[in-house]
Amino acid sequence: MIARLKADYPVFYLCQKLGVSTSGYYEWEGRDHSPxxxxxxxxxxxxxxxxxxxxxxxxxxxxxxxxxxxxxxxxxxxxxxxxxxxxxxxxxxxxxxxxxxxxxxRTADPVDLVDRVFAQTTPGAFLVGDITYVHTGEGWLYVATVIDLASRMVLGHASGKRQTAQLVIRALRRAIATGNVPPGAVFHSDHGSQYRARSFARFCGKRGILRSMGARMQCWDNAVAESFFSKLKNERLTWLSFPSRQTAIAEVADYIDHYNHHRPHQTLGYATPAETLTRLTSPDPEAAAIPAAA
The missing domain is CATH 1.10.10 (Arc Repressor Mutant, subunit A)
Structure with a gap:
């Protein structure tokens, strides 16, 4: 209507009478009104x-x-x-x-420095780690391990009610404390968030440990760590129930001691991991032939 009458009346007058703003009319007038x-x-x-x-x-x-x-x-x-x-x-x-x-x-994940070559001969040079869980009456217990590929010995482990970067750091710290992890050692894991955490990367960097990760969703790239957890569960934990996390922690520690010092390992020619570590680290062939004390 304003468009038809504006030739005879001022636009502001028509807008006032029709109750619309002048700026609103001009905005409408500037639009394309084609079909x-x-x-x-x-x-x-x-x-x-x-x-x-x-x-x-x-x-x-x-x-x-x-x-x-x-x-x-x-x-x-x-x-x-x-x-x-x-x-x-x-x-x-x-x-x-x-x-x-x-x-x-995000910072790129480390490359695979192991490439499924699990048969190593230098103790502590290549380590593998992973996390598993155990059901208890108090909730889940998470267990992180660090295994030496040369001797297949569990050098370090840690347990806790949460699977955090601090859990895997504690396991690796204990492995280093054994004195069997030389500078430049490679630590291999999956792509779990705990192993990608900045705190874990800093811990490894300060101690000269090179991080390595297999391909995503490929359990075979970390088969040795997976194999140990299979033995832990099938040979011990599956047959037991745990009313508390503390009882599960004690059982896990007991099995690791048994695995390291008493359980023959097929890959090691049926020697124990402790015997193999002694053989690989001893400069005296005769001393190396003596089994490690339990």
């Missing part, structure tokens, strides 16, 4: 409605399909363009972007 623009405006409202009805979960393909079900002929490119203009992004896509962004900003 194409009106269809675009109508589609925009419908796209927004379908996106909201999906609880912000639908992408442009699903929004297009929803419009087709309502008998509205529109192609996917138009819907995608409208959604881009409105900034309508499905929540799943937002979450995926955040995850990808976090991964891209």
């Amino acid at each position: 194409r623009a009106q269809r675009r405006s109508s589609l925009t409202a419908r796209v927004l409605g379908k996106f909201a009805a999906s609880c912000q979960a639908s992408g442009y393909r699903k929004v297009t399909a929803a419009l087709h079900r309502d008998g509205i002929a529109v192609n996917r490119k138009t819907v995608a363009s409208i959604m881009a203009e409105l900034g309508l992004i499905p929540l799943a896509a937002v979450a995926a972007f955040k995850t990808a962004n976090q991964r891209s900003s």
Whole structure:
């Protein structure tokens, strides 16, 4: 109406009489009022409605399909363009972007320095580690181990009610305390968050230990650590129940002592890990032939 009468009356007068703002009228006047623009405006409202009805979960393909079900002929490119203009992004896509962004900003994981070559001859030069869990009456108990590939001896282990970076640090600290981990040793693990933690990386770096990780979702890349946990559970823990974490901790420690000093290991020619470590570290062949004390 204002457009028709503005030739005869001032715009501000017409706006005042009709109860609209002058700035609002000029904004409206500047818009494209062609049939194409009106269809675009109508589609925009419908796209927004379908996106909201999906609880912000639908992408442009699903929004297009929803419009087709309502008998509205529109192609996917138009819907995608409208959604881009409105900034309508499905929540799943937002979450995926955040995850990808976090991964891209994260320090790259170490490369595989073991490459499934588990037969080593230098004690302490290549270590493998992993975490397992034990059910108790007080909840889960998590156990971290550090195993020497040359002797297959469990050099260090730690237990706790949470699987944190500090748990694996304690296990590795105990392994180093045995004096059987030389400078430049390689520590191999999976891609668990505990082994990717900055605190664990700093701990290894300060002690000259090189970190190594196998491929993701490939248990065979850490087969020796997995094999020990299988023996621990099948030979001891599966047959027992633990009312408390403390009883489980004691049982795990007892089995590790048995494994290191009394259990013949097929890979070692049926010697024990302790006997093998003595043989590999002793400069005297005759002394090396004497089994280690239990």
